[in-house]
Amino acid sequence: METRTTDTIKKNTGWIRTLLIHLTCLAMMTWTLGCGSSNEDSSQSQESGDTASIPTEDSVTSNDGSAESNEDSSEGGESPTDTTVETEDVVAADDTIEPQTDTGPSDTQQPEPDAPVEEKSVCEEWGFPEAPYLPGTGSDYGKVAGFFSAETLTGTWKLDEEWTGCETYVFIKYTGDNTFWNADLSLFINKTAPNTHYFFSGYGNQEDVYQKVIELKSRMDSALSSLPASVAQQLSPRLHFLTTTATEIQGSVGAFFKKSTIPVLGIDRAQKFHQGGSMAVVSGGAFVSQITQTVWLGRYFNYLAKTADALKEDQDEVTLVPLFSGTEVTANNGSYTAEFPSADEMVGFDTMIADLRVSCGPGPLDCGEWDYEAFIQLCDDPECTTVNEILVWITPYSRPGTKHWTIDMSPFLGLLQEGGTRTFKFGMLWNMNANVLDLDFRLSNRGKGYASRTVIPLFTGGNFGGDYNDKYEPVTVDVPESTLHSELVVIVSGHGQESGNNCAEWCNHQHEFTVNGSTSYTKDHAGQAGTQYGCAEQVDDGVVPGQYGNWAPGRAAWCPGLPVHPWVVDLSEDLTAGGTHDITYRGLYQGGEPAGGRIRLNSFLVLYE
Numbered sequence: 001m002e003t004r005t006t007d008t009i010k011k012n013t014g015w016i017r018t019l020l021i022h023l024t025c026l027a028m029m030t031w032t033l034g035c036g037s038s039n040e041d042s043s044q045s046q047e048s049g050d051t052a053s054i055p056t057e058d059s060v061t062s063n064d065g066s067a068e069s070n071e072d073s074s075e076g077g078e079s080p081t082d083t084t085v086e087t088e089d090v091v092a093a094d095d096t097i098e099p100q101t102d103t104g105p106s107d108t109q110q111p112e113p114d115a116p117v118e119e120k121s122v123c124e125e126w127g128f129p130e131a132p133y134l135p136g137t138g139s140d141y142g143k144v145a146g147f148f149s150a151e152t153l154t155g156t157w158k159l160d161e162e163w164t165g166c167e168t169y170v171f172i173k174y175t176g177d178n179t180f181w182n183a184d185l186s187l188f189i190n191k192t193a194p195n196t197h198y199f200f201s202g203y204g205n206q207e208d209v210y211q212k213v214i215e216l217k218s219r220m221d222s223a224l225s226s227l228p229a230s231v232a233q234q235l236s237p238r239l240h241f242l243t244t245t246a247t248e249i250q251g252s253v254g255a256f257f258k259k260s261t262i263p264v265l266g267i268d269r270a271q272k273f274h275q276g277g278s279m280a281v282v283s284g285g286a287f288v289s290q291i292t293q294t295v296w297l298g299r300y301f302n303y304l305a306k307t308a309d310a311l312k313e314d315q316d317e318v319t320l321v322p323l324f325s326g327t328e329v330t331a332n333n334g335s336y337t338a339e340f341p342s343a344d345e346m347v348g349f350d351t352m353i354a355d356l357r358v359s360c361g362p363g364p365l366d367c368g369e370w371d372y373e374a375f376i377q378l379c380d381d382p383e384c385t386t387v388n389e390i391l392v393w394i395t396p397y398s399r400p401g402t403k404h405w406t407i408d409m410s411p412f413l414g415l416l417q418e419g420g421t422r423t424f425k426f427g428m429l430w431n432m433n434a435n436v437l438d439l440d441f442r443l444s445n446r447g448k449g450y451a452s453r454t455v456i457p458l459f460t461g462g463n464f465g466g467d468y469n470d471k472y473e474p475v476t477v478d479v480p481e482s483t484l485h486s487e488l489v490v491i492v493s494g495h496g497q498e499s500g501n502n503c504a505e506w507c508n509h510q511h512e513f514t515v516n517g518s519t520s521y522t523k524d525h526a527g528q529a530g531t532q533y534g535c536a537e538q539v540d541d542g543v544v545p546g547q548y549g550n551w552a553p554g555r556a557a558w559c560p561g562l563p564v565h566p567w568v569v570d571l572s573e574d575l576t577a578g579g580t581h582d583i584t585y586r587g588l589y590q591g592g593e594p595a596g597g598r599i600r601l602n603s604f605l606v607l608y609e
Contacts (some may be wrong), residue, residue: 024343035288056129074347090218107440116219123166126195128302129309130165136194139256141275141362141401145169145267148251150199153217153239154367157199159251161470167195168301169267170276170294171253173246174203174212180263180279181216183290185223188534196298201242201249213241264294264546268301270308275401277546278337278364282553293552296536303542307406311355311442319349323376323424324437332432336424336440337581346419349443352452354407357438361400365550367394368433371549371560373495373600374438378415379423387413387425388457392491395433396561397433397549405542405563409441411489411606412451414571450484450608458513461601468594474582477605481578485608486562488513488569490523490601493558498596503589509556509599510588516581522588523567525556564600571605 123130131547136146149158159169174181192198202209202217220239224232242249246257255266256273264276276297280287315581323338339344358374360367377392390412396403416422426437457477462468479486492511501507510524528534534554539545544561551560558564575581583605589595 020496023242035202043204051420063178074356098340108243122195126166126167128195128212128269128305130167131269131271133160133163138253139252139259139273141273144271145273148249148253150249150253151243152199153243154240157240166269166305168193168269168298169197169198169199170297171201171246171249171257171265172291172294173200173201173257173263174216175261175263176203177263177289180289180291181212182219183292185219185292187224188292188295188420189220189227191295191299192235193298194234195302195303197238197240197250197579198294199240199242201244201246203245208242208244210243213243213520213570217241239519260487264297264602266297266301274301274535275546277401277544278548279546280548282550287478287550293545295426296539300539300545302539302542304404307404307542309547311406312443314442318353319345321441321443321538322439322473324426324439327437329435329437330432333425333427335379336426337421338424339421340416340419340441341443343417343419346413346417346443346446347451349413349445350410350448351442351446352409352416353442353444354405354409354415355438355440355442356391356405356407357394357402358393358395359402359436359438360434364398364400366434367398367400368428368431368435369398369549370430371397371551372431372433373429373493375427377425377427378412379425380466382423384423384425388412388455388604390415391563392493392600392602393563394493394558394560395428396544396572397547397551399544399547400559401544403542403544403561407563407565409566409568411452411487411568411604412455414455417453452606454480454483455607456605456607457601458488458583459601460603461587461599462593464494464509464587464589464597464599466494468599469586472585474584475605477575477609478580478581479575479577480609482576482609483577483607486571486575487606488571488603488606489563489606490567490569490603491522492567492599492601492603493564494556494597494599496597501589501595502530503595504597504599505555506558507595507597508590509594509597510591512586513569513587513603514584515571517584519574521559521569528554529556530554538562552593 116559121130134144139145145159147158147160149156200213202212210562217239225238227235247254249257253265253267262276263491264279266274266276268274274297276294279293281290281293282288283290319341321338321340323336327336334555372395374393374395375389377387377389380386380388390409391407393405454476456477459472462471490511490513494507494509496504496505498504498516506529508525508529510522512520512522514520531554533552535543536552537554538546538559542562543551543559545551547561549560585603587594
């Protein structure tokens with residue numbers, strides 16, 4: 001009996017393999033390496049141990065005539081690199097090639113399939129963390145929204161099935177106000193957050209409900225047509241037009257609308273219910289409700305999630321010093337104490353963040369009606385004979401709920417370096433609104449290389465009239481040899497509405513600080529005051545939407561429902577360690593003399609070691 005070795009089998013079956021390969025290539029209308037290579041090239045390939053490519057299903061011409069991958073391979077002289085096998089499995093046209101003698105594992109090795117490309121979730125694409133789906137805790141503001149199911153023009157939408165962990169939800173119902181429902185939609189489609197779902201529902205009997213929703217959808221489709229196709233395709237699936245009233249939504253949302261007459265309801269990324277608030281803006285000298293104003297809610301929910309996530313990330317690295325903990329404050333200009341670490345411990349911190357929550361409600365009448373100036377002052381002694389104002393925020397117009405802000409107060413660590421018990425004053429101008437406050441100072445070391453050690457008060461504000469600048473004299477400062485870094489820190493806002501120019505709330509008031517008579521730094525507000533949605537656009541930074549007042553237009557240096565964040569200027573190039581320097585200040589209106597209103601100003605020179 002003849003014994004046939006593996007090598008003999010390979011040699012005698014070579015012509016069959018060659019024929020099959022050529023037939024495959026011809027069927028594909030493609031001639032690639034391994035199909036149309038010369039005998040010499042194939043022989044050299046086998047001798048060198050290189051691999052050659054063979055056609056796969058991925059490179060076969062499709063029914064639509066596309067064969068780009070194979071054409072590219074033929075014209076470029078290179079075969080696809082993701083479909084390789086060992087060379088002994090590919091035999092050239094000449095079946096007289098010397099037989100291979102290697103009968104090891106490579107004889108039967110199969111090509112490794114490409115690793116599957118893992119698609120990103122929508123949350124990963126947006127850069128948002130994913131929150132777990134939670135069971136509901138009730139149909140009230142601040143409670144976790146449980147399951148809901150809504151009947152839409154395209155089918156049933158269920159929260160548990162559609163939950164991604166990073167999206168928000170806004171429910172808008174028609175209540176008979178045609179001005180609200182029929183508002184222009186251009187602002188809505190251009191300013192919405194990418195991760196917000198909107199649910200639009202009608203009012204009345206089933207026929208009326210359907211008609212109003214169809215009318216809105218038609219207008220929305222027309223508005224979407226003005227957008228680039230890719231943008232419209234991303235937004236359209238997030239617009240849900242209901243075939244029922246809001247009260248007929250199954251689950252937690254329907255339960256909420258059954259006990260409330262509100263036209264707008266929100267669910268944030270933490271799955272909690274939020275008030276929509278007022279949808280009114282000033283138009284033609286009057287307040288007019290518009291459906292487009294719902295667009296700010298989703299963006300504000302993203303701000304809240306970003307703020308909460310940032311605090312979670314460093315919670316194990318901070319020392320908390322509470323000033324208020326669920327404290328109901330009714331008295332104006334009251335004194336409060338906080339217990340800081342010892343002086344030895346304070347020297348180890350280079351960062352201080354104020355984590356501030358202000359709550360009121362449950363209704364608009366339970367909150368302050370106007371945009372009051374709220375402030376925290378640090379006292380030099382328990383009797384508060386001398387104070388430094390280090391934190392200012394402007395209250396929103398009658399807006400129920402919890403407002404949450406963080407403010408970097410690291411420059412003021414130098415005022416607290418002795419540690420221990422410190423006294424603060426909290427007040428509002430003009431009246432104290434009933435509020436529940438939570439305020440923690442979060443101390444940490446971020447490895448900055450220096451920390452605030454000396455804080456020198458410079459200039460304060462006052463009435464912004466023609467004599468505003470008369471009271472200011474140069475401030476002379478001695479900079480210690482040990483100083484590594486220096487900053488000008490300014491907290492400023494303009495108030496009042498002077499006849500003719502609306503100063504200083506709505507005008508470009510400017511503040512010029514000059515070092516050593518030569519280098520000047522000016523804070524101005526050109527292009528801010530009076531812009532239609534200047535403050536509304538800052539919902540991304542914490543401005544609370546849905547306020548019951550003229551909150552949306554831009555102001556000069558502040559917004560209702562937002563802290564007045566410090567303006568910080570690096571003076572390290574201007575101040576020499578061990579030297580003596582002069583700093584001067586003046587206020588201006590459009591480059592000229594002050595023109596009315598009032599300036600709230602607190603400025604400091606901060607030296608770091």
